[in-house]
Amino acid sequence: MIVKIIVDAFGGDNAPLEILKGCADAVNELDVDILLTGDEETIRRVAKNHQIPLYRMEIVHTKSVITMEDHPNAVLKEKADSSMAEGLRLLAEGKGDAFVSAGNSGALTMGTTMLVKRIKGIKRVAFGAILPRLNGNMLLLDSGANVECRPEMLYQFGLMGSIYMEKVMGVKNPRIALANVGEEEHKGSELYQQTYQLLKNDPSLNFIGNVEGRDMPGDTADVIVADGFTGNMILKTFEGVALFVLKMVKDVFCKSTKNKLAAAVIKNDLSELKRSMDYNETGGAPIMGALKPVFKAHGSAKANTLKNAIRLTKEYVANHVVEVISQSVKGNITNNA
Amino acid sequence: MIVKIIVDAFGGDNAPLEILKGCADAVNELDVDILLTGDEETIRRVAKNHQIPLYRMEIVHTKSVITMEDHPNAVLKEKADSSMAEGLRLLAEGKGDAFVSAGNSGALTMGTTMLVKRIKGIKRVAFGAILPRLNGNMLLLDSGANVECRPEMLYQFGLMGSIYMEKVMGVKNPRIALANVGEEEHKGSELYQQTYQLLKNDPSLNFIGNVEGRDMPGDTADVIVADGFTGNMILKTFEGVALFVLKMVKDVFCKSTKNKLAAAVIKNDLSELKRSMDYNETGGAPIMGALKPVFKAHGSAKANTLKNAIRLTKEYVANHVVEVISQSVKGNITNNA
Numbered sequence: 001m002i003v004k005i006i007v008d009a010f011g012g013d014n015a016p017l018e019i020l021k022g023c024a025d026a027v028n029e030l031d032v033d034i035l036l037t038g039d040e041e042t043i044r045r046v047a048k049n050h051q052i053p054l055y056r057m058e059i060v061h062t063k064s065v066i067t068m069e070d071h072p073n074a075v076l077k078e079k080a081d082s083s084m085a086e087g088l089r090l091l092a093e094g095k096g097d098a099f100v101s102a103g104n105s106g107a108l109t110m111g112t113t114m115l116v117k118r119i120k121g122i123k124r125v126a127f128g129a130i131l132p133r134l135n136g137n138m139l140l141l142d143s144g145a146n147v148e149c150r151p152e153m154l155y156q157f158g159l160m161g162s163i164y165m166e167k168v169m170g171v172k173n174p175r176i177a178l179a180n181v182g183e184e185e186h187k188g189s190e191l192y193q194q195t196y197q198l199l200k201n202d203p204s205l206n207f208i209g210n211v212e213g214r215d216m217p218g219d220t221a222d223v224i225v226a227d228g229f230t231g232n233m234i235l236k237t238f239e240g241v242a243l244f245v246l247k248m249v250k251d252v253f254c255k256s257t258k259n260k261l262a263a264a265v266i267k268n269d270l271s272e273l274k275r276s277m278d279y280n281e282t283g284g285a286p287i288m289g290a291l292k293p294v295f296k297a298h299g300s301a302k303a304n305t306l307k308n309a310i311r312l313t314k315e316y317v318a319n320h321v322v323e324v325i326s327q328s329v330k331g332n333i334t335n336n337a
Numbered sequence: 338m339i340v341k342i343i344v345d346a347f348g349g350d351n352a353p354l355e356i357l358k359g360c361a362d363a364v365n366e367l368d369v370d371i372l373l374t375g376d377e378e379t380i381r382r383v384a385k386n387h388q389i390p391l392y393r394m395e396i397v398h399t400k401s402v403i404t405m406e407d408h409p410n411a412v413l414k415e416k417a418d419s420s421m422a423e424g425l426r427l428l429a430e431g432k433g434d435a436f437v438s439a440g441n442s443g444a445l446t447m448g449t450t451m452l453v454k455r456i457k458g459i460k461r462v463a464f465g466a467i468l469p470r471l472n473g474n475m476l477l478l479d480s481g482a483n484v485e486c487r488p489e490m491l492y493q494f495g496l497m498g499s500i501y502m503e504k505v506m507g508v509k510n511p512r513i514a515l516a517n518v519g520e521e522e523h524k525g526s527e528l529y530q531q532t533y534q535l536l537k538n539d540p541s542l543n544f545i546g547n548v549e550g551r552d553m554p555g556d557t558a559d560v561i562v563a564d565g566f567t568g569n570m571i572l573k574t575f576e577g578v579a580l581f582v583l584k585m586v587k588d589v590f591c592k593s594t595k596n597k598l599a600a601a602v603i604k605n606d607l608s609e610l611k612r613s614m615d616y617n618e619t620g621g622a623p624i625m626g627a628l629k630p631v632f633k634a635h636g637s638a639k640a641n642t643l644k645n646a647i648r649l650t651k652e653y654v655a656n657h658v659v660e661v662i663s664q665s666v667k668g669n670i671t672n673n674a
Contacts, residue, residue: 236550
């Protein structure tokens with residue numbers, strides 16, 4: 001089965017050029033069909049000017065674009081004719097298998113919830129950010145969709161994250177941990193204490209307890225559960241500190257001629273490290289819990305980021321993540337009844 | 338005036354040996370008097386075995402020790418005869434100018450609040466963690482004393498942090514930022530939205546708005562305000578990621594003989610960087626808002642960490658931080674009345 005990915009051609013800081021490049025690379029390397037939403041004339045002109053083939057890409061013309069400054073609900077109201085809103089509607093109507101956008105996160109969350117809808121029984125959709133750690137990756141969710149959460153939401157984030165890591169990332173029996181300020185059960189606010197009990201009491205989950213920020217970059221857990229405020233804080237601090245330290249290392253390299261010469265030798269290996277630490281490289285975050293696959297690509301996505309986002313989205317579709325989550329939630333509802 | 342620092346000789350993972358070494362170095366280099374609390378016989382034996390001079394150090398004998406496993410209120414109850422509890426009582430009685438402990442944070446917070454008491458008008462004491470950033474340091478508070486906070490508490494953390502950075506760290510007109518998930522005023526939970534307004538509406542503070550985790554390591558702010566749960570998450574993630582990235586860099590260095598040779602050239606400069614990133618090196622965190630200066634040294638404090646903690650504590654005393662906070666709070670109460 002050929003997967004068809006709907007792509008917001010006007011989402012993110014580098015749209016539409018880098019988006020189109022990424023789509024062309026995805027068609028070539030990943031054997032997918034693309035359905036682009038956006039201003040058709042601009043898409044065709046940019047593609048022509050940069051000799052980007054539009055092979056296996058349809059275009060659905062749309063008029064407006066959601067910017068980073070727009071309020072989230074613009075996607076439902078004054079910008080209901082935007083490339084993002086149209087992409088979400090096309091997905092809901094079954095015109096493609098998944099939707100990818102590098103645009104405004106808040107609008108994408110709201111649009112996903114209202115136009116694509118949630119899986120029955122799922123209380124909130126969540127951003128699942130993929131972060132590097134020792135010996136692999138981990139999924140941090142919610143990394144920013146929900147500022148305020150209840151324990152059942154956090155419990156569901158753990159459940160969905162576990163399914164993602166198993167089905168898409170190929171991790172067997174993923175270790176789920178709750179982000180917290182200490183390892184003991186009684187740590188954290190009431191929200192965290194209650195979530196701890198919910199995760200602990202589900203025998204189908206491999207819950208390993210609380211994890212502190214210090215231990216996250218180690219090979220400790222595969223899924224990190226947090227409310228969207230805390231998760232976003234962890235995500236951004238993670239990103240900021242990693243880049244900061246690498247910059248400091250670079251400064252050491254430039255400190256003297258002797259250092260510069262030494263640095264030249266290890267430059268390539270260090271660039272590779274920088275890429276592996278760059279969360280932009282992983283593509284972005286699936287919006288977990290939506291009735292159909294929606295993927296948030298990083299706002300500053302370049303062609304390669306977008307291609308990676310499409311690759312992960314294709315895996316998401318091919319591994320039936322939505323159906324597995326749906327079944328798990330049904331099972332839970334029956335068990336608890 | 339000679340400052341006398343009361344030191345918990347049995348707090349932390351490396352007590353009493355590293356604590357005693359740190360105190361001896363402090364006496365030598367910082368011209369302070371020390372009052373040690375702990376088991377006198379053990380202190381004298383360890384000092385003798387390691388040839389640590391106890392010059393300018395008094396000892397007040399205590400029987401028990403608070404461990405990391407003890408519940409915070411042990412300091413008031415079953416371990417009221419501990420080195421930590423006695424140190425806090427001696428401080429309250431005026432037998433020294435400040436108290437330093439590398440022991441159990443929760444117990445130290447509770448003991449400080451109940452035995453030393455808070456400055457009048459201050460709603461909660463807060464841990465102020467000193468973190469490295471581009472071109473200097475920043476103070477993150479609360480970094481773990483209060484899991485649940487109200488807006489007025491966060492506002493006071495900003496006020497106290499500003500005083501600390503100005504008086505102890507010598508920063509003119511310190512920039513205060515609120516940790517948040519976006520720069521706009523309306524971002525975050527109600528707690529953060531209301532705190533934003535309180536900080537913004539105080540003309541005596543140099544409030545620069547919200548700061549995301551990504552921008553904290555840059556030269557963005559001097560004081561970062563957060564609730565204790567979020568602050569602790571930022572602090573630990575910061576620490577964990579910095580050490581993780583440096584470990585990854587080290588792995589690159591060991592990857593091949595060619596890399597190893599190059600690494601040898603820059604080894605010293607990199608060790609210096611590692612030290613500057615190590616939050617253990619800065620000594621720890623003042624417990625801001627207490628009626629007398631209490632300083633939490635890092636739990637894994639070695640001699641050098643403890644000496645740094647004593648140095649910062651001495652500055653805290655010499656610059657009358659408690660009095661300045663007390664005056665500022667009084668001013669606020671009068672202004673708001």
